[in-house]
Every structure is written in structure tokens, then in C-alpha cells.
Amino acid sequence: MWTVIESPIGPLRLVEQDGAITAIEFSPFRDGARPIGPEDPDTPVLVAAARQLTEYFAGDRHEFDLPLAPAGSAWQRSVWAQLLGIGYGETASYGDIAARLGKTNAASRAVGTANGANPIPIVIPCHRVIGANGTLTGYAGGLDRKQLLLELESEPLQDALF
Structure with a gap:
């Protein structure tokens, strides 16, 4: 459906x-x-x-509560599980995700491949993964969408500071 x-x-x-x-x-x-x-x-x-x-x-929800069943390999599902731990308004690098999985930074490329294969973007927040130097890197929906999602999540944080 x-x-x-x-x-x-x-x-x-x-x-x-x-x-x-x-x-x-x-x-x-x-x-x-x-x-x-x-x-x-x-x-x-x-x-x-x-x-x-x-x-x-609308900026009114920071966490999703939905039953998810992403199809993928065991490695992909382990990466996607780590993505769920990146909070609203936060980012992590591919190397950060590799480290959380107990892998060396050399696994960053494999993390990136799994990240790009995420079938449930936004809810499994692959847009929150950025390059080690803080730059935006590839996104299946395009970098414009990734930028918009990150900006959407940063606005409430900025509003709280002022």
C-alpha cells in the first residue's frame, strides 16, 4: 500500500x-x-x-514513532540503526557511525554506501550524516533537500538561543 x-x-x-x-x-x-x-x-x-x-x-515533531521494516543486508540495517541514534538538530560523520559500530575510519565508505541505500529517509535520518570536515556530502534526495532538512532542524535550536 x-x-x-x-x-x-x-x-x-x-x-x-x-x-x-x-x-x-x-x-x-x-x-x-x-x-x-x-x-x-x-x-x-x-x-x-x-x-x-x-x-x-511544521517543526512540531522531533522523533518518529512508526513501525519500520527497511529491507537491507545485516550491515545496512546496523548502519540504519545507528542513524536512529542521531538526534534532531544533530549531525554525525561517516567516521562517527563507523566508530559506533566498532569499526575503524576505513569503514566510512561502507557506512556511506549503506547510508545512501536507506529506503526510509527522514524517519531514518540519513540526512544528518555529513562529511568529517562538516560539509554536506551525497544524499539520495539531492543536496538541496538535505540542506533544507538540516535547516528545518536547526531553526528551533536557533530560536531557543535568542
């Missing part, structure tokens, strides 16, 4: 299977890339995901 919602970073297709979110896709959608079933915006999981993403984009 799937539905499409509008967002400040363009339309997002939310995909559910067996009661869990399996993908969030950026427009333009790659139809046929994976079987997603019929459109049905009224399943409880898709309704909750749409509501929580809307709250996130």
Missing part, C-alpha cells in the same frame, strides 16, 4: 507493507523499482506516517 503527501521538499511517496513503513520515496518516483501494491492513503500506518511527517515539517 502507498500514498503520496506534499512536503516542503516536494511530494513524498510513503510505502507500507504488512503494517510497517518500508520506504519513503522522493519525487520523481521510480515506478516499477519495487512492488508497492495499490494506493490506499487510509491504512492506519500510512495515516500515522503522513501525520507525523506533517508535524515534523
